[in-house]
Amino acid sequence: MPDDPKPTVRRRVLGTNLRRLREERGLHLEHAADQLSCNPSKVSRIESGRSPIRPLDLKALLDLYEIEDTATRDGWLSLARESRKQRWWRVLEDRLPQDFLDLIGLEEDASYCRGFEPGVVDGLFQTGSYAEAVIGGGSPGPLDSDAQTKLDVRLERQKALTREENPISTWVILGEAALRQQYGSVSTMRTQLGHLLELSHLPNVTLQVLPFSVGAYRGGPLPFKIYRFPAPSSMEVVLTESHVSHTYLEGPDDLAYYADVFDHLRATALGELESKALIDEIRQESTE
Template sequence: MPEDPKPTVRRRVLGTNLRRLRESHGLLLDHAAEVLSCNISKVSRIESGRSPIRPLDLKTLLDLYEVTDPGAREGWLSLARESKKQRWWRVLEDRLPQDFVDLIGLEEDISYCRGFQPGVIDALFQTKEYAEAVIGGGSPGPLGPDETTKLDVRLERQKALTREENPIGVWMILGEGALRQQVGGPAVMRAQLRHLIELAKLPSVTLQVLPFSVGAYRGGPFPFKVYRFPEPSDMQVVLLENHVSHTYLEDPSDIGFYGDVFDHLRATACGELESQRLIEGIIKETKA
């Protein structure tokens, strides 16, 4: 199969975990290449995500790595299987940065997300009016064509929270500053805060608020998300966002670090009911 100069995050995560399986059994690239009857470079491309892997080759590697449980094998195969359905964002690929296309595809495939947003409501939780204000950056007037595309994509991504089959599970911690920043004005902000309370009622959503009163906290005021794929569930990836791009971390040490930071934040933040009361209090304080 031809090499892909822009491998998807999903393929990179799959390849990374295949490498870990191989190394956990003390096997070299030569061993994998031998059972696949190919050269070492092909296995290397698969493990780096630059080349897709055929189902037959994947089954052969799973045999080599002694993955015998039927459920686990199907999990690996489902991650590698090319979807036959037309993904909704494909028609927009030429208008979106590649790393943003990766993000959309990632959210379609993962089963769970843990995250921290200190200064802005997370994109998955934004109302249309709040998102318009964020994307517009406070500029007056309607959004331009590219900004409108970003808005449409953001609203479409949110459907992962309420889709009938396997809605994405989200545990989000928001900084109090994200609730008090008057994005779009008081009316927009009140509607946004009420929307948060409604989302928190979904069985797949857990929402906590990190109040100003906690002072300093581990990890600092930097947003992040930890995405987890369906079974085999040890497949995770960390997402770091900035103004112009997205960075994906797949090393176990990075995943472990951000997992520890999240655990510290959730233990430090208000509980779910206390967070709801805090949001309701801010709604009352927000004047027209």
């Protein structure tokens, strides 16, 4: 099977967790390679996500790693099957940067995400008009083709919240600035704030607001998200954003730091009911 220079997120998750299983048992690449009767480089490519793994090879590795529970083995095999599928966004590889494609894959495959957006409404929660204003960056006139593609993809990503099978559970803390900074018209902002209130009633959405009154807070005004994948991996990935790219962090120290920052923010932010009240108050203040 040929290597994939742009492996899917799910394939990387599968490979990373296979490596974790191997290392937890004190085994080296050579042990796994002997089990599969292959070169260690093949195992390395599987663990990096560059090569898919056949179900027969996966079963052999699960035997080596002493994974005997039937349900757990079925979970690994299901993860492997899903990692081989081509997803809807893969047709956009020539039009979108790889780090953005990875973000789509995270939201499609993760079971839970939590994060902080200090200055703009989270992309999963944006209305079409608000998203168009954000992506347009204040430029007059219609979006160009690249920006329009980003808008279309952003709206498609939002289906992860309401899909029938395993909608992603989301806990987002918005800075008060995200509610007050006007993107688009006053009507656009009123509609956006109303949309936030509607989404906050979904059973898989938790929404809090960090008010201006709290002053300084841990982590600073930098957006981030922590994505968690379902069993059997239960792996987590931190996403940080800049003006030009996304960065993905998987190290234990990074995960521990951002988990601690999030816990501080959720303890400092308004409760859910108070957050909804503030959103509604700001919405009612908005008049043409």
